[in-house]
Amino acid sequence: MRxxxxxxxxxxxxxxxAWPAAGVAAAEVREFMLDNGLKLIVQEDHRAPVVxxxxxxxxxxxxxxxxxxxxxxxxxxxxxxxxxxxPAGEFSRLxxxxxxxxxxxxxxxxxxxxxKMAKENLAVSFELEADRMRGLALPEQEFTKEIxxxxxxxxxxxxxxxxxxxxxxxxAVAFETSPYRHPVIGWMHDxxxxxxxxxxxxxxxxxxxxxxxxxxxxxxxxGAVFDxxxxxxxxxxxxxRPAPKPAREVAQKGPRRxxxxxxxxxxxxxxxxxxPVLTSAVANPAQIPRAEVFALEVLAELLSGGDSARLPRHLxxxxxxxxxxxxxxxxxxxxxxxxxxEAVPAEGRVLAALESALRREIERLRxxxxxxxxxxxxxxxxxxxxxxxxxxxxxxxxxxxFLESVGLDWRLKDQYLDAVKAVTAEExxxxxxxxxxxxxxxxxxxxxxPAPAAGGH
Amino acid sequence: MARRVWLFLxxxxxxxxxxxxxxxxxxxxxxRVYFVRAPELPMVxxxxxxxxxxxRDQTQWGLAGLTNGMLAEGAxxxxxxxxxxxxxxxxxxxxxxxxxxxxxVGLRSLTESPYLERAVETLGLVLQKPDFPxxxxxxxxxxxxxxxxxxxxxxxxxAEDRFMGVLYHGxxxxxxxxxxxxxxxxxxxxxxxxxxxxxxxxxxxxIGLVGDLTxxxxxxxxxxxxxxxxxxxxAPPLPPAPKIVTPIEIHVLYPSSQTHIWVxxxxxxxxxxxxxxxxxxxxxxxxxxxxxxxxxxxxxxRGLSYSAYSYFQPMRVAGPFVAGLQTSFEQADQALSVxxxxxxxxxxxxxxxxxxxxxxxxxxxxxxxRIDSNDEVIxxxxxIGFYGLPLDFLDTYVDRIRAVSLLxxxxxxxxxMDPPDLVTVTVGPKGKPxxxxxxxxxxxxxxxxxx
Numbered sequence: 024m025r026x027x028x029x030x031x032x033x034x035x036x037x038x039x040x041a042w043p044a045a046g047v048a049a050a051e052v053r054e055f056m057l058d059n060g061l062k063l064i065v066q067e068d069h070r071a072p073v074v075x076x077x078x079x080x081x082x083x084x085x086x087x088x089x090x091x092x093x094x095x096x097x098x099x100x101x102x103x104x105x106x107x108x109x110p111a112g113e114f115s116r117l118x119x120x121x122x123x124x125x126x127x128x129x130x131x132x133x134x135x136x137x138x139k140m141a142k143e144n145l146a147v148s149f150e151l152e153a154d155r156m157r158g159l160a161l162p163e164q165e166f167t168k169e170i171x172x173x174x175x176x177x178x179x180x181x182x183x184x185x186x187x188x189x190x191x192x193x194x195a196v197a198f199e200t201s202p203y204r205h206p207v208i209g210w211m212h213d214x215x216x217x218x219x220x221x222x223x224x225x226x227x228x229x230x231x232x233x234x235x236x237x238x239x240x241x242x243x244x245x246g247a248v249f250d251x252x253x254x255x256x257x258x259x260x261x262x263x264r265p266a267p268k269p270a271r272e273v274a275q276k277g278p279r280r281x282x283x284x285x286x287x288x289x290x291x292x293x294x295x296x297x298x299p300v301l302t303s304a305v306a307n308p309a310q311i312p313r314a315e316v317f318a319l320e321v322l323a324e325l326l327s328g329g330d331s332a333r334l335p336r337h338l339x340x341x342x343x344x345x346x347x348x349x350x351x352x353x354x355x356x357x358x359x360x361x362x363x364x365e366a367v368p369a370e371g372r373v374l375a376a377l378e379s380a381l382r383r384e385i386e387r388l389r390x391x392x393x394x395x396x397x398x399x400x401x402x403x404x405x406x407x408x409x410x411x412x413x414x415x416x417x418x419x420x421x422x423x424x425f426l427e428s429v430g431l432d433w434r435l436k437d438q439y440l441d442a443v444k445a446v447t448a449e450e451x452x453x454x455x456x457x458x459x460x461x462x463x464x465x466x467x468x469x470x471x472x473p474a475p476a477a478g479g480h
Numbered sequence: 481m482a483r484r485v486w487l488f489l490x491x492x493x494x495x496x497x498x499x500x501x502x503x504x505x506x507x508x509x510x511x512r513v514y515f516v517r518a519p520e521l522p523m524v525x526x527x528x529x530x531x532x533x534x535x536r537d538q539t540q541w542g543l544a545g546l547t548n549g550m551l552a553e554g555a556x557x558x559x560x561x562x563x564x565x566x567x568x569x570x571x572x573x574x575x576x577x578x579x580x581x582x583x584x585v586g587l588r589s590l591t592e593s594p595y596l597e598r599a600v601e602t603l604g605l606v607l608q609k610p611d612f613p614x615x616x617x618x619x620x621x622x623x624x625x626x627x628x629x630x631x632x633x634x635x636x637x638x639a640e641d642r643f644m645g646v647l648y649h650g651x652x653x654x655x656x657x658x659x660x661x662x663x664x665x666x667x668x669x670x671x672x673x674x675x676x677x678x679x680x681x682x683x684x685x686x687i688g689l690v691g692d693l694t695x696x697x698x699x700x701x702x703x704x705x706x707x708x709x710x711x712x713x714x715a716p717p718l719p720p721a722p723k724i725v726t727p728i729e730i731h732v733l734y735p736s737s738q739t740h741i742w743v744x745x746x747x748x749x750x751x752x753x754x755x756x757x758x759x760x761x762x763x764x765x766x767x768x769x770x771x772x773x774x775x776x777x778x779x780x781x782r783g784l785s786y787s788a789y790s791y792f793q794p795m796r797v798a799g800p801f802v803a804g805l806q807t808s809f810e811q812a813d814q815a816l817s818v819x820x821x822x823x824x825x826x827x828x829x830x831x832x833x834x835x836x837x838x839x840x841x842x843x844x845x846x847x848x849x850r851i852d853s854n855d856e857v858i859x860x861x862x863x864i865g866f867y868g869l870p871l872d873f874l875d876t877y878v879d880r881i882r883a884v885s886l887l888x889x890x891x892x893x894x895x896x897m898d899p900p901d902l903v904t905v906t907v908g909p910k911g912k913p914x915x916x917x918x919x920x921x922x923x924x925x926x927x928x929x930x931x
Contacts, residue, residue: 070518070520070521070852070853071848071851071852071853072848073848073849073852103770111780112770112776112780115769115770115771116771116838119768119769119770119771119838119841119842120838120841120842120845121841121845122841122842122843122844122845122846122847122848122849123842123845123846124769124846124849125770139849140845140846140849141845141846141848141849144845167783168780168781168782168783169783170783171783171784172779172783172785172786174808175738175783175784175785175786175806175807175808176786178736178737178738178806178808179738179786179787179806182736182737182738183635183736183737183738184634185633286633286735287633288629288630288632288633289626289629289630289633329564329567329568329573330552330560330564330567330568330574331561331564331565331567331568335564336561339619339623340560340561340616340619343619343622346622346623346626346627347626367626367630369619369622369623369626370622370623370625370626371622396569399569400565400568400569403568403569403570403571404568404571406571407523407570407571407572407573407589407590407595408571408573410521410522410523410590411523411573411588413521414521414523414853414854414855415853415855416852416853471633474733474734474735475735
């Protein structure tokens with residue numbers, strides 16, 4: 024005990040000397056706009072002769088409605104199934120032959136396609152991405168096969184994973200009207216009823232240069248990348264981008280609770296509070312000061328940002344009530360989102376004890392400001408992580424793409440650090456009091472069912 | 481016109497990019513150090529790896545994992561909480577892991593003073609002065625039991641565990657890194673201490689450092705991390721992988737919607753003379769992602785699975801060759817047939833010249849991508865050090881891939897895969913009853929079967 028206090032003080036002294044200088048200067052980033060509305064953002068990184076190229080479309084599952092859930096993701100699959108100029112499979116063959124890595128991912132708020140290549144081959148990526156931005160073929164035969172693949176993907180990622188199934192249910196219960204209630208991969212019955220015509224309509228509606236952001240990070244010269252982008256993407260026609268419908272969540276009027284019973288070995292608990300994100304602060308600065316969003320970020324770190332954080336310390340090591348406990352919060356979501364606490368009870372402990380322990384942590388956040396050294400430790404972690412992140416070109420590009428896709432400015436990624444550093448213990452207490460309340464809460468529990476009959480294991 | 485542009489560019493050779501310059505030396509107590517100076521970012525990645533994975537567990541399954549997991553749970557008289565606060569007050573990220581062969585601890589830290597010094601000092605305690613406190617041991621044991629249950633609700637993990645258990649039955653690679661409920665329950669503090677004292681020693685260690693350090697700084701850090709460990713001795717060689725003489729098929733009942741399929745056999749060693757032909761051949765077969773044969777046959781042509789792949793996992797002695805997929809249980813038989821036929825046809829006929837050329841282009845052209853971050857470079861340093869690969873492994877990699885011929889691939893695959901004595905494990909809701917060969921037990925055999 025004594026030793027522990029002493030160590031804390033030493034740690035504090037180190038930090039009060041100065042925070043780490045946050046290492047290197049912000050990387051050189053340039054922004055360009057093509058006449059057709061395609062935005063290009065280039066970040067130089069000359070550590071290796073490599074380039075990452077990502078095309079981000081402002082469309083994802085949060086743009087979908089009931090009946091067509093999963094269409095953004097299904098379309099992402101079909102983007103590899105041929106264009107008018109390149110038949111199915113040729114995209115991947117050409118990227119592979121130039122030594123490239125490629126793939127794509129779909130989220131609630133974006134659909135993104137990427138290649139990582141030796142820098143000499145950036146033009147291969149641009150030529151092919153430009154081609155499929157407006158020239159997708161969407162052959163019926165390929166769709167019939169590919170939608171089966173998507174259903175297998177759903178079985179793999181969700182249906183056969185009790186924890187994913189519980190999270191999916193929790194989202195559907197937490198959100199009544201927000202499109203975040205739909206899973207990104209879509210409900211199975213929507214996938215079963217999906218047609219290639221649904222995909223074609225979606226493609227024509229959202230896939231255009233003026234609804235996309237091209238992000239390039241690597242050993243490149245921004246002006247030359249702009250020239251290359253103009254050559255390949257410049258000829259593409261822009262499209263009328265439909266004004267998005269308001270996709271709002273109605274106000275929650277009390278706590279919600281849902282139980283998922285499924286064959287599993289481990290119970291699990293998810294507590295999800297509705298909280299604002301950066302876009303909420305932009306839209307409504309009077310009621311939601313931007314600082315609140317960063318205070319929520321610090322709050323998440325304080326709870327589970329590292330091994331010394333509160334949940335591992337109190338719930339896993341001291342009370343031994345949790346085997347694991349983690350917080351999730353993404354301040355870069357497009358719509359009002361969730362602050363989640365997800366935990367698995369320790370061997371021999373029950374869900375009710377775990378929930379009480381989590382609620383005590385929340386209560387403490389509301390009643391006591393965090394000690395200065397704890398806040399300092401959070402900041403030291405965040406500052407260092409900003410340096411570590413620069414080891415990954417891909418992650419650098421992701422950050423730019425995320426922000427731009429939800430309508431925020433990529434420059435926020437460089438303001439993030441100062442905003443986090445400015446957060447005070449009192450601000451953290453304030454957001455805990457304001458947002459981590461029962462009226463905003465959904466609790467989901469996974470109650471394991473035994474496997475029917477004796478399995479072979 | 482655009483089309484011609486890319487064709488031209490795609491033909492540009494990738495030459496003369498900066499490969500990491502590896503420096504190597506030994507610490508005073510015999511640990512091998514591998515260092516790459518990377519001054520671009522003010523950070524360092526470092527890792528100390530030991531030949532101390534579950535292959536050293538004998539009948540005490542889970543011992544290596546529990547020992548490794550306990551290192552940061554109390555050291556030098558400091559609690560787990562204090563240790564983690566010490567790391568995190570400097571922004572450093574501590575990591576540890578324990579697999580079948582290797583157990584390691586590591587750190588990602590800023591190089592700015594005094595943050596690095598403090599993080600290294602704390603890692604030194606974790607590595608050299610672990611206390612293995614009794615109450616933390618009980619907690620870590622319970623955490624491992626929870627992790628076991630987690631695996632038991634994942635069809636993919638059930639398939640992997642069963643596959644490795646059957647393929648390496650009676651061999652050190654057959655010991656599951658996460659243990660079993662029975663063996664974990666029997667482990668005590670003395671067992672952990674014995675494992676730690678035997679295997680966490682200089683001659684059994686490899687240290688990798690990548691970052692903004694000078695060589696003298698790197699040398700000083702390496703000494704600080706391990707100088708208090710005894711010199712000891714390298715872990716003894718492992719017995720050769722067992723021979724599967726007849727095909728084995730096992731079905732594990734699990735109420736999932738998909739059946740997970742693992743097919744394979746013992747494959748190759750890290751220093752195998754056929755490493756390059758087998759690696760290149762498998763790139764065509766199932767390692768090359770979207771262009772591989774398995775992917776095309778299973779997914780692109782038939783829509784049977786989200787993923788379909790094959791890989792060789794090279795280890796000290798022959799590690800597994802695995803081909804895998806997951807599919808709705810109703811079509812599991814069809815998918816398994818497609819996979820086996822694809823495999824057998826490949827073993828019989830090898831790749832076409834076009835396929836081989838496409839894979840060579842991907843591997844050669846994509847080589848700079850593999851080593852473009854400190855994160856990746858340290859993986860290679862540990863790999864080279866742990867398995868005793870030549871120091872020019874990275875420098876000569878592309879040339880050695882290019883030197884492989886169709887004949888080399890054909891001969892190498894025939895040598896490894898003929899006769900097709902494959903182990904097949906399926907996990908899913910229904911299926912054929914397991915034919916013939918009985919499934920080996922899931923608990924360790926009596927003590928003393930190997931050492």
